[in-house]
Amino acid sequence: MPKIFERDGYRFYFYSNEHRPIHVHVHVRYGGGEAVFEVEQRVELRESQGLKVRELAKAEELAAEHRELIIQRWHEHINR
Numbered sequence: 001m002p003k004i005f006e007r008d009g010y011r012f013y014f015y016s017n018e019h020r021p022i023h024v025h026v027h028v029r030y031g032g033g034e035a036v037f038e039v040e041q042r043v044e045l046r047e048s049q050g051l052k053v054r055e056l057a058k059a060e061e062l063a064a065e066h067r068e069l070i071i072q073r074w075h076e077h078i079n080r
Helices: 053-065 067-078
Strands: 003-007 010-013 025-030 033-038 044-049
Touching: 003 067, 010 053, 025 053, 033 053, 044 053, 053 067
Parallel strands: none
Antiparallel strands: 003 010, 010 025, 025 033, 033 044
């Protein structure tokens, strides 16, 4: 489960068995909760569990801010 980045206690990662065709999504953990965002076209919540509304909003904000980095790291991992 490669870590992409961590900020303010939010850990962004993807699973190492991700595959082609591109379907970039990122997992975010914070406290005891987790969310999954699609980031290929735009940042969009796919699912969440155990995050409060404000925590989820912060996770989405960070995913949007680092969207290009997330996609870049996904490509680096898939193309290795």
